[in-house]
Amino acid sequence: MADNVKKLRLHEIRIDGLSYTVDNATILHDLSVTLPADRFVGLIGPNGCGKSTLLKHLYRVLPVQQGVIYFDDVPISAISLGEAAQCIGVMGQFHAVQFDFTVWQVAMMGRTPYKKHFDEDTEEDYRIAAEALRRVGMWEKAERSFLSLSGGEQQRVMLARVLTQEPTYLILDEPTNHLDITYQFELLSLVKDLDIGVIAALHDLNLAAMFCDEVVVMEKGRVVTMGPPNAVLTENLIQRIYGVPSVVSRHSEGYPMIRYERPSHGPA
Numbered sequence: 001m002a003d004n005v006k007k008l009r010l011h012e013i014r015i016d017g018l019s020y021t022v023d024n025a026t027i028l029h030d031l032s033v034t035l036p037a038d039r040f041v042g043l044i045g046p047n048g049c050g051k052s053t054l055l056k057h058l059y060r061v062l063p064v065q066q067g068v069i070y071f072d073d074v075p076i077s078a079i080s081l082g083e084a085a086q087c088i089g090v091m092g093q094f095h096a097v098q099f100d101f102t103v104w105q106v107a108m109m110g111r112t113p114y115k116k117h118f119d120e121d122t123e124e125d126y127r128i129a130a131e132a133l134r135r136v137g138m139w140e141k142a143e144r145s146f147l148s149l150s151g152g153e154q155q156r157v158m159l160a161r162v163l164t165q166e167p168t169y170l171i172l173d174e175p176t177n178h179l180d181i182t183y184q185f186e187l188l189s190l191v192k193d194l195d196i197g198v199i200a201a202l203h204d205l206n207l208a209a210m211f212c213d214e215v216v217v218m219e220k221g222r223v224v225t226m227g228p229p230n231a232v233l234t235e236n237l238i239q240r241i242y243g244v245p246s247v248v249s250r251h252s253e254g255y256p257m258i259r260y261e262r263p264s265h266g267p268a
């Protein structure tokens with residue numbers, strides 16, 4: 001990282017009374033929650049409950065209509081986009097690469113927040129991008145066209161781009177959705193080993209249980225509860241939020257393990 005770059009290191013994100021309405025549908029309802037921003041936080045909840053909408057407010061794709069979001073004590077609107085781009089890495093659900101860049105070029109895009117107009121790429125930029133591609137297992141495909149890659153390979157390259165950015169906080173929207181189980185574990189282990197703050201929308205409750213320090217549960221545009229996986233991921237909560245019966249046991253390492261039961265569809 002360049003010596004002159006002062007990195008914002010977050011401790012908490014405080015969301016105070018956030019509401020969001022589009023096309024007469026209210027998607028977030030007066031949502032208030034304080035998220036630790038120095039730990040791995042999982043955001044879970046059923047399809048359509050508002051996870052992506054909440055994350056898009058954090059990475060500023062959606063404007064705050066009502067309420068305030070504070071990064072530590074600073075309202076999000078007071079943080080410049082340039083400062084945010086050097087500190088906050090984002091992996092959204094859809095990959096914003098429409099043109100036919102190579103894998104290497106996509107990885108190098110992570111260095112953009114550090115450049116002024118006409119700045120040349122440096123040896124340090126190359127070293128960081130190569131290291132990121134190696135970490136996600138895509139170095140051998142550096143010269144390949146990004147658009148020719150499989151969904152999972154694209155996802156790993158997008159992670160490399162985020163790593164190249166050297167963020168101090170990561171926002172991940174369903175980061176594992178195209179990945180086979182090997183790469184789901186690799187991606188989440190790699191992110192966990194970065195030892196930076198993370199918020200990740202996750203559908204797989206067992207992965208959330210294994211990797212997250214805290215889990216935030218959303219339902220219908222509201223946060224219903226949050227806490228460590230052992231306290232939150234209970235049979236009652238899973239039944240109430242997802243309508244699926246389960247048996248929750250404890251792994252020898254301490255995290256909860258969820259085994260689902262087939263819901264009965266007999267007469268009520």
Ligand SMILES: Nc1ncnc2c1ncn2[C@@H]1O[C@H](COP(=O)(O)OP(=O)(O)OP(=O)(O)O)[C@@H](O)[C@H]1O
Nearest residue numbers: 022023025027045046047048049050051052053054
């Ligand atoms: N631009 C929009 N216009 C209308 N409705 C929208 C718009 N954007 C989001 N929604 C609706 O808001 C709700 C929340 O969407 P969001 O993508 O935040 O949910 P999610 O929890 O991330 O879902 P999933 O788990 O399926 O990815 C959904 O019902 C969605 O259809």
